Amino acid sequence: MTVAYFAVLAALTFAAYAVAVRRSSAIAVAGPVRLHSLPAYHGLLAASVVLVPMLLIYLIGSQLVTTLATSNALSQFPADVQSDVMKSGSALRDVRNLAAGQHSGDASPVLTSAAATYSAWLERGTYAIYGAGILAAFLGLAMSLASIKPSFRARTHFESVVNIVLMACAGVAILTTIGIVASVFTETMRFFFDPAIKGRPGVLEFLFGTEWNPQQAMRADQGDIKSAYGFIPLLTGTLLITFIAICVAGPLGLLSAIYLAEYATPKMRKYAKPVLEILAGIPTVVLGFFAALTVAPLVRGAGASIGLDVASESALAAGLVMGMMIIPFISSLSDDVINAVPQSLRDGAFALGATKSETIKQVVLPAALPGIVSAFMLAISRAIGETMIVVMAAGLAANLTINPLDAVTTITVQIKTILVGDQEFDSAKTLAAFALGFVLFFVTLILNFIAQRFVRKYREQYD
Amino acid sequence: MDMTVANRIEAERLAPVTTAAKPAKVTAKDVNVYYGEKHALKHVNVDIPDRGVMSFIGPSGCGKSTFLRCINRMNDTISSCKVTGLITIDNQDIYDPALDVVQLRARVGMVFQKPNPFPKSIYDNVAYGPRIHGLANNKSELDQIVTASLEKAGLWGEVKDRLQDSGTGLSGGQQQRLCIARAIAVNPEVILMDEPCSALDPIATAKIETLIDDLRSNYCIIIVTHSMQQAARVSQRTAFFHLGTLVEEGPTEQIFSMPHDQRTQDYITGRFG
Numbered sequence: 001m002t003v004a005y006f007a008v009l010a011a012l013t014f015a016a017y018a019v020a021v022r023r024s025s026a027i028a029v030a031g032p033v034r035l036h037s038l039p040a041y042h043g044l045l046a047a048s049v050v051l052v053p054m055l056l057i058y059l060i061g062s063q064l065v066t067t068l069a070t071s072n073a074l075s076q077f078p079a080d081v082q083s084d085v086m087k088s089g090s091a092l093r094d095v096r097n098l099a100a101g102q103h104s105g106d107a108s109p110v111l112t113s114a115a116a117t118y119s120a121w122l123e124r125g126t127y128a129i130y131g132a133g134i135l136a137a138f139l140g141l142a143m144s145l146a147s148i149k150p151s152f153r154a155r156t157h158f159e160s161v162v163n164i165v166l167m168a169c170a171g172v173a174i175l176t177t178i179g180i181v182a183s184v185f186t187e188t189m190r191f192f193f194d195p196a197i198k199g200r201p202g203v204l205e206f207l208f209g210t211e212w213n214p215q216q217a218m219r220a221d222q223g224d225i226k227s228a229y230g231f232i233p234l235l236t237g238t239l240l241i242t243f244i245a246i247c248v249a250g251p252l253g254l255l256s257a258i259y260l261a262e263y264a265t266p267k268m269r270k271y272a273k274p275v276l277e278i279l280a281g282i283p284t285v286v287l288g289f290f291a292a293l294t295v296a297p298l299v300r301g302a303g304a305s306i307g308l309d310v311a312s313e314s315a316l317a318a319g320l321v322m323g324m325m326i327i328p329f330i331s332s333l334s335d336d337v338i339n340a341v342p343q344s345l346r347d348g349a350f351a352l353g354a355t356k357s358e359t360i361k362q363v364v365l366p367a368a369l370p371g372i373v374s375a376f377m378l379a380i381s382r383a384i385g386e387t388m389i390v391v392m393a394a395g396l397a398a399n400l401t402i403n404p405l406d407a408v409t410t411i412t413v414q415i416k417t418i419l420v421g422d423q424e425f426d427s428a429k430t431l432a433a434f435a436l437g438f439v440l441f442f443v444t445l446i447l448n449f450i451a452q453r454f455v456r457k458y459r460e461q462y463d
Numbered sequence: 464m465d466m467t468v469a470n471r472i473e474a475e476r477l478a479p480v481t482t483a484a485k486p487a488k489v490t491a492k493d494v495n496v497y498y499g500e501k502h503a504l505k506h507v508n509v510d511i512p513d514r515g516v517m518s519f520i521g522p523s524g525c526g527k528s529t530f531l532r533c534i535n536r537m538n539d540t541i542s543s544c545k546v547t548g549l550i551t552i553d554n555q556d557i558y559d560p561a562l563d564v565v566q567l568r569a570r571v572g573m574v575f576q577k578p579n580p581f582p583k584s585i586y587d588n589v590a591y592g593p594r595i596h597g598l599a600n601n602k603s604e605l606d607q608i609v610t611a612s613l614e615k616a617g618l619w620g621e622v623k624d625r626l627q628d629s630g631t632g633l634s635g636g637q638q639q640r641l642c643i644a645r646a647i648a649v650n651p652e653v654i655l656m657d658e659p660c661s662a663l664d665p666i667a668t669a670k671i672e673t674l675i676d677d678l679r680s681n682y683c684i685i686i687v688t689h690s691m692q693q694a695a696r697v698s699q700r701t702a703f704f705h706l707g708t709l710v711e712e713g714p715t716e717q718i719f720s721m722p723h724d725q726r727t728q729d730y731i732t733g734r735f736g
Contacts, residue, residue: 265542342579344575344577344579345579345581345582346540347537347540347573347575347579348575348579348580348581348642348645349581349591350537350540350568351535351537351568351572351573351575351646352568352569352572352591352592352595352645352646352649353565353566353567353568353569353592353595353596353649354565354591354595355565358595362591362595363581366582366583367581367582461582461629461631
C-alpha cells in the first residue's frame with residue numbers, strides 16, 4: 001500500500017509538471033502578452049504544490065495514526081497493565097506481533113480483541129491518510145493550474161519553495177542533534193538522580209572520583225561487590241592518548257601540509273596528496289590490530305632494550321597509531337587553507353627580500369592560522385572519539401596515570417565495554433555509559449570553544 | 464641565467480648607444496622572456512636613469528609587467544619562466560648565479576597592482592623588511608625606521624595613533640601607501656610599481672602620484688601604468704611596449720608629443736589598446 005501511495009505521488013507530481021508546462025506554453029504561444037515566468041517554472045511550482053503536501057500528510061498522518069491505534073488498543077487492557085511502563089510495553093509488543101500474524105502460542109481474549117482494534121484503527125487511519133493525501137494533491141494541482149496567467153510570478157514563488165525545502169533539510173540536521181543531546185541528557189539525569197537506580201554515584205563522586213570499577217552484583221549472594229564510578233582515570237587516559245596522538249600528528253601533518261602546498265611540484269602534489277588521504281580511509285579496526293599486533297610489541301621491545309618496563313597494552317602504542325590515523329585530517333585541511341592564502345601576500349614578502357621559509361613562517365602560516373587550528377580541532381575530536389584503536393591497543397584497565405608506558409583506558413572504550421552484550425536499562429552500570437557520553441560531548445564542546453576563542457584572538461584576516 | 468660568453472657579446476653588440484643624460488641605474492641588454500613556449504618579451508634594450516621616474520606604457524599583454532618583474536627577479540617564482548639577456552643594476556649582472564636574489568630584492572623594492580598589506584598591524588607591516596634584513600639594532604631604531612618610512616609615504620599623519628591596528632583595515636589608498644612605506648623601509652635603490660593606482664579611486668590616485676613625485680629625488684622609480692595621463696604626469700621618461708617588444712623609449716614629453724614610431728603614435732592617440 002505504501003508503495004502504491006508513493007507511486008501515485010510520483011505520477012501526480014510528474015503529471016502536474018507536464019500539465020502546467022503545457023498550459024503555460026499554450027498561453028505563451030497563443031496570447032499577445034509575454035509570460036512573466038518561463039513554462040518550466042509554472043511546472044516546477046505545480047509539481048511542488050502536489051509533492052510537498054502529499055509527503056507532509058503521509059509523514060505526519062502515519063505518526064498520528066500509530067499513536068491513535070496504540071492508545072485505543074491499550075485501553076482494552078486492565079488498569080494495572082496500562083499504568084506500568086514495563087507491562088504496557090510488553091503488552092504492546094504482543095499486540096503488534098499478533099496484528100502482524102507473528103504471535104507464537106495462544107493469545108488471551110483481551111489480547112485478541114486489542115489486536116483487532118489495533119489493526120482496525122491502523123487500517124482506517126491508513127486509508128484516511130491516502131485519501132487526504134490524494135485529495136490535497138488534486139486541490140493543489142487545481143489551484144496551481146488556475147493560477148497560470150501571464151502575470152503570475154511562478155519564478156518568484158518557486159524561490160520560496162526552494163527556501164522552505166532547504167530550511168527543512170537544515171532543520172532535520174539541527175533537530176537530530178538536539179534530540180541526541182536531549183536523550184543522552186535525560187538518561188544522564190536518571191543515572192545521577194533517579195532514586196530507583198541502585199548503586200548510583202553522586203555527581204561529585206562521578207566527576208572527581210579516582211576509581212573506575214563499574215561492577216554490578218548479578219546474584220543476591222554477590223551483594224557486597226562495591227562498584228565505583230570515578231570518571232577521572234578515564235579522562236586522564238583519554239587526554240593522555242589524545243596528547244600522544246597530537247604530538248605525532250601535529251608536526252608530521254602540518255609540516256607535510258607545508259611541503260605539499262609550498263614546496264612540492266604540482267606533479268608530486270597530485271600523487272602525494274591522494275596517497276596521504278588513503279590513510280584516512282583505512283578502517284580504524286584495521287589500524288587497531290596493527291597497533292595491538294605490530295606497534296605494541298615494538299614499543300615493548302624498544303622499551304625493554306633500554307631497560308624500561310612497558311605494559312603489553314600501552315597508551316604509547318595506541319597514541320602512536322592514533323596519531324598516524326589523524327595525520328591526513330591535519331595535512332589535508334591545512335594544505336587547503338595554506339593554498340587559500342592569496343599569492344599576493346607571498347609576492348609581497350618575496351619582493352621585500354624574504355626567503356621562502358621566512359615567508360611561510362611569518363606571512364603564510366599566520367594568515368592560515370584559523371584554518372590550521374580548525375584542522376587540529378577536527379583531528380583532536382576524532383582522536384577523543386576514537387574507540388577501536390584504543391580497545392585493541394590500550395586495554396581496559398582504568399589506571400590513573402600519566403605514564404605513557406602503562407595501560408590506560410578511555411571514555412569511549414568504557415562506553416563500548418558497558419554497552420556490549422545484554423543490557424538492562426535500569427541499572428547504574430548501563431546508565432553510566434550515557435553519563436560518560438554526555439561528559440565526552442561536553443569535553444569536546446569546551447575544546448571547540450577554546451579553539452574558537454584562540455582563533456579570534458590570533459587570527460590575521462586577509463582581504 | 465643562460466648567459467654564455469657568446470650571448471653576452473651578442474647582447475652587447477645589439478645594445479643601442481645610450482642617449483640618457485644621467486648615468487644609467489638599470490640597464491637591459493637583449494632581454495628575452497619565455498613562458499614555456501611563449502616568447503613573451505623580445506630583445507628589450509633600455510637604460511633607466513637613477514633619480515627619476517620611468518613609465519612603461521602599452522596595451523595589455525605587451526610585456527611591460529613581465530619586464531618589470533625581471534628587474535627584481537620576481538619571475539623566478541614562476542617555474543615555467545625563462546629569462547635570457549643581461550640586466551644590470553649599477554653595472555652588476557642581477558642574473559649572475561653568484562648574486563643572492565634575497566639581497567637583490569632588498570635593493571629593488573616593489574609595489575603591486577592590488578594593495579597587499581600583510582594581515583598584521585600597520586607597524587609590523589612596515590617593520591617586516593627591516594626585521595628580516597636586520598636593519599635595526601634595537602626597538603628605538605626600528606621605531607625610527609617605521610616612522611620615517613610612514614612619513615615618506617605620506618601616511619604618518621593618518622595612522623600615527625593606531626599603529627597596532629591591522630593594515631588590512633585601512634582604505635585601499637592607505638593600504639597602497641602602506642605598501643610603499645613597507646618597500647621604502649628596507650632602503651631600496653630602485654622601486655618598481657606595477658599599476659599601483661589601478662585599484663584606487665581618483666583621490667587616492669592623486670595622493671600616490673604626489674608621493675611618487677616626492678620620492679623621485681631619492682630613488683630610481685619604474686612604474687607600469689595603463690593610464691597615459693598618469694605616465695605623462697609622473698614620469699620623466701617613457702617606454703612604449705607592444706606585442707613583447709620595446710617599440711620606443713625617450714623623454715616623456717617627446718613620446719607624447721612627437722613619437723618616432725607609428726605604433727606609438729597610434730597608441731597614444733587612442734587608435735588601439
